[in-house]
Amino acid sequence: MLRRTTRDIRRANRIDVLRRVYAFGQASRQDIARHCELSFATIANVVNDLLGCGALVEADFQDSGGGRPRAVLTPNTARGLLVGVDIAETYVHVDLFDLALKAKHTSEHPIGPETNQPQEVADHVAQALDTLLAECGASRTDVLGVGVSVPGQVDPDKGVSVFAPGWDWHDVPFLSVLRRRIDLPVYLDNPLMASTVAELWLGAGREVDNLVCITVGTGVGAGIAINGSLYRGTNNAAGEWGHSVVVFDGRSCRCGSRGCVEAYVGAPGVMRTLMEVDRSSPLYHDGDQTACIEALGAVHGDPAATETIKRTAGHLGAGVANLINILNPEAVVVGSWAGLALGPRLLPELREVVAAHALARSNSAVQLRLCDIPGNPVSLGAAIFALEGFLDEALTRPASRTKR
Amino acid sequence: MLRRTTRDIRRANRIDVLRRVYAFGQASRQDIARHCELSFATIANVVNDLLGCGALVEADFQDSGGGRPRAVLTPNTARGLLVGVDIAETYVHVDLFDLALKAKHTSEHPIGPETNQPQEVADHVAQALDTLLAECGASRTDVLGVGVSVPGQVDPDKGVSVFAPGWDWHDVPFLSVLRRRIDLPVYLDNPLMASTVAELWLGAGREVDNLVCITVGTGVGAGIAINGSLYRGTNNAAGEWGHSVVVFDGRSCRCGSRGCVEAYVGAPGVMRTLMEVDRSSPLYHDGDQTACIEALGAVHGDPAATETIKRTAGHLGAGVANLINILNPEAVVVGSWAGLALGPRLLPELREVVAAHALARSNSAVQLRLCDIPGNPVSLGAAIFALEGFLDEALTRPASRTKR
Numbered sequence: 077m078l079r080r081t082t083r084d085i086r087r088a089n090r091i092d093v094l095r096r097v098y099a100f101g102q103a104s105r106q107d108i109a110r111h112c113e114l115s116f117a118t119i120a121n122v123v124n125d126l127l128g129c130g131a132l133v134e135a136d137f138q139d140s141g142g143g144r145p146r147a148v149l150t151p152n153t154a155r156g157l158l159v160g161v162d163i164a165e166t167y168v169h170v171d172l173f174d175l176a177l178k179a180k181h182t183s184e185h186p187i188g189p190e191t192n193q194p195q196e197v198a199d200h201v202a203q204a205l206d207t208l209l210a211e212c213g214a215s216r217t218d219v220l221g222v223g224v225s226v227p228g229q230v231d232p233d234k235g236v237s238v239f240a241p242g243w244d245w246h247d248v249p250f251l252s253v254l255r256r257r258i259d260l261p262v263y264l265d266n267p268l269m270a271s272t273v274a275e276l277w278l279g280a281g282r283e284v285d286n287l288v289c290i291t292v293g294t295g296v297g298a299g300i301a302i303n304g305s306l307y308r309g310t311n312n313a314a315g316e317w318g319h320s321v322v323v324f325d326g327r328s329c330r331c332g333s334r335g336c337v338e339a340y341v342g343a344p345g346v347m348r349t350l351m352e353v354d355r356s357s358p359l360y361h362d363g364d365q366t367a368c369i370e371a372l373g374a375v376h377g378d379p380a381a382t383e384t385i386k387r388t389a390g391h392l393g394a395g396v397a398n399l400i401n402i403l404n405p406e407a408v409v410v411g412s413w414a415g416l417a418l419g420p421r422l423l424p425e426l427r428e429v430v431a432a433h434a435l436a437r438s439n440s441a442v443q444l445r446l447c448d449i450p451g452n453p454v455s456l457g458a459a460i461f462a463l464e465g466f467l468d469e470a471l472t473r474p475a476s477r478t479k480r
Numbered sequence: 481m482l483r484r485t486t487r488d489i490r491r492a493n494r495i496d497v498l499r500r501v502y503a504f505g506q507a508s509r510q511d512i513a514r515h516c517e518l519s520f521a522t523i524a525n526v527v528n529d530l531l532g533c534g535a536l537v538e539a540d541f542q543d544s545g546g547g548r549p550r551a552v553l554t555p556n557t558a559r560g561l562l563v564g565v566d567i568a569e570t571y572v573h574v575d576l577f578d579l580a581l582k583a584k585h586t587s588e589h590p591i592g593p594e595t596n597q598p599q600e601v602a603d604h605v606a607q608a609l610d611t612l613l614a615e616c617g618a619s620r621t622d623v624l625g626v627g628v629s630v631p632g633q634v635d636p637d638k639g640v641s642v643f644a645p646g647w648d649w650h651d652v653p654f655l656s657v658l659r660r661r662i663d664l665p666v667y668l669d670n671p672l673m674a675s676t677v678a679e680l681w682l683g684a685g686r687e688v689d690n691l692v693c694i695t696v697g698t699g700v701g702a703g704i705a706i707n708g709s710l711y712r713g714t715n716n717a718a719g720e721w722g723h724s725v726v727v728f729d730g731r732s733c734r735c736g737s738r739g740c741v742e743a744y745v746g747a748p749g750v751m752r753t754l755m756e757v758d759r760s761s762p763l764y765h766d767g768d769q770t771a772c773i774e775a776l777g778a779v780h781g782d783p784a785a786t787e788t789i790k791r792t793a794g795h796l797g798a799g800v801a802n803l804i805n806i807l808n809p810e811a812v813v814v815g816s817w818a819g820l821a822l823g824p825r826l827l828p829e830l831r832e833v834v835a836a837h838a839l840a841r842s843n844s845a846v847q848l849r850l851c852d853i854p855g856n857p858v859s860l861g862a863a864i865f866a867l868e869g870f871l872d873e874a875l876t877r878p879a880s881r882t883k884r
Contacts, residue, residue, distance in 0.1 A: 229841050309808025310845040320802035324727040333837045398724035404713025433737045437633050441714040
């Protein structure tokens with residue numbers, strides 16, 4: 077079913093306008109008009125809404141070369157706080173953001189495999205939130221919304237963790253568990269969708285509207301943004317590129333299939349390649365994922381590392397070229413911890429492999445680069461979901477609930 | 481740059497409404513409202529436009545159970561003709577459609593490798609068009625538009641065949657060549673985009689808005705429709721899934737890469753598999769592509785054919801599962817001549833392979849089926865592009881050219 081109601085169009089226009097303000101840090105209505113195809117009247121209406129609910133303020137005035145001075149719009153940092161939560165299998169990371177999406181305070185707690193019950197995880201989030209609020213002299217009433225990312229498959233509309241393989245969660249109604257514990261507007265999604273929306277607002281999306289955000293960590297994914305919007309697919313499962321086959325009948329993958337991208341370029345896959353190259357390499361660090369991947373990314377002149385990087389670039393490059401051939405995007409951005417640790421060493425070889433596999437027309441249209449968002453893009457993206465949710469609530473007047 | 485101007489929204493709304501009318505053959509404004517999320521007022525406006533330019537007529541009235549009788553809208557078959565042209569490497573196929581998109585007259589001329597200059601191909605199209613018009617007692621003035629599909633990469637906005645590998649065409653301004661010869665509104669695109677738009681209007685798209693249209697012929701592709709719109713990518717090169725890698729370091733592909741889907745499941749790839757299975761199989765038909773593929777699709781109990789189908793389903797299934805995992809669509813439709821010839825034998829095995837590779841959540845959301853559009857979906861899709869072009873011209877008033 078198509079969704080192109082007044083409400084959807086208003087939301088899309090609002091996000092267009094906000095993306096420009098955040099991309100530049102501040103912008104006049106005229107600056108916004110130069111960078112999106114909305115009419116000046118539409119932009120003025122959206123801006124009025126955003127000023128009305130306090131999301132933006134007119135911070136200053138620009139000289140307009142003889143005409144009336146132009147108001148400069150910025151996010152209203154006095155309006156309230158946003159919380160972004162990145163729950164992974166080994167930690168709970170919580171960021172407190174102002175409305176300019178600057179992280180004011182950060183906390184990260186390790187969690188062990190014994191602490192993986194929904195109630196316990198929710199307790200961690202609540203405690204971290206209260207500690208952070210106390211640190212900056214704020215209270216829960218200052219919080220406009222809390223975005224939470226949990227690993228695996230998520231149904232954001234129902235607030236359900238459909239499947240989190242690391243914890244063996246199946247259909248856990250985690251949103252209501254969280255809401256009972258923290259009693260604030262909470263929005264649930266997964267790290268792939270969160271980091272893609274962060275890339276769209278504050279990464280490559282400052283320049284392009286069609287991008288693929290590749291996350292290379294223990295797991296591997298590819299979030300897709302089309303025409304400036306996150307593409308979720310039929311049931312929020314789009315972007316499972318980590319489980320696309322590049323080596324027919326290849327290595328077993330934890331998803332049950334064989335030859336998946338993740339089995340070669342996820343951190344455990346890269347470590348397996350290192351062992352295939354040199355079973356006694358000290359870079360393996362006795363199986364410590366973080367230490368091994370960081371060593372591979374940092375060492376120079378080690379033949380086993382060089383060969384491992386080369387093979388990894390081969391498989392990653394084939395998978396990236398597949399995305400470029402299928403989606404013909406404007407940008408492919410490589411991120412997440414293993415991608416960033418290996419990135420500077422991988423990138424030159426990766427570009428060569430991609431050029432060998434991708435069709436010339438698509439390859440000429442795409443920029444391939446590393447994610448340069450500072451801090452944690454997952455908690456940032458989760459906070460952006462919270463901001464979108466806050467604005468949806470604040471700006472959805474009864475009149476605009478009707479169909480267009 | 482985003483495109484969400486008034487004009488784009490009007491065009492999208494118009495296509496939504498028309499897709500419902502064509503899907504049902506006829507529909508009241510109320511029927512349309514039940515099947516798309518546009519408001520009744522928007523639908524009424526769009527219908528007024530379409531009645532005004534003569535694309536639709538009120539053909540009949542429905543009983544509305546006591547209220548005012550409801551007008552039944554149908555395409556206006558008296559308004560004019562549309563031409564759809566499918567130019568392939570071995571033939572020129574031309575269909576004359578009425579505005580209900582029913583093929584009235586068809587012609588197909590074989591063309592040899594010696595007849596591949598743009599001017600000669602354009603001559604074939606013009607001659608076929610005149611013959612068809614004479615057959616039905618019509619003239620060129622009755623034609624509202626001509627949609628033309630040429631193989632390879634196309635820039636539809638510029639009307640340029642960017643690259644047609646079979647003919648070694650590079651940057652041929654084929655639209656102007658055609659226009660000089662036939663002096664009618666002409667729209668240029670490629671078979672992948674054309675068959676995908678046909679699937680969207682008159683195939684699986686009658687029920688879903690997110691679909692992938694897989695074409696398996698000599699070449700292989702996967703056209704993508706998202707939210708009821710054809711997804712073209714950055715420079716109309718999206719959907720080159722035939723050149724995505726499924727067998728790392730596998731068979732050489734004509735694109736220059738290795739291990740592409742096309743090298744295994746395109747007709748020459750399937751024939752190569754047959755030769756690997758049984759070098760002396762009579763089903764090979766001395767390398768006659770059409771005869772061999774049709775024999776493989778029709779024969780039962782031949783061990784070499786069974787093994788060839790099995791291996792083809794394996795590679796095709798891995799590639800289809802990749803699309804399902806990456807795009808999470810509602811439907812994947814397999815079409816084009818080799819896909820349809822092998823389809824009934826391939827499909828049961830294909831479904832098993834897909835289920836083994838695709839993630840459960842995405843696999844549960846997708847229907848996998850064969851294309852059931854009668855006739856030639858490529859010329860049909862080309863005619864739909866001509867219809868869209870005609871309506872863009874007829875309904876673009878100066879006032880609506882402004883930004884929203």
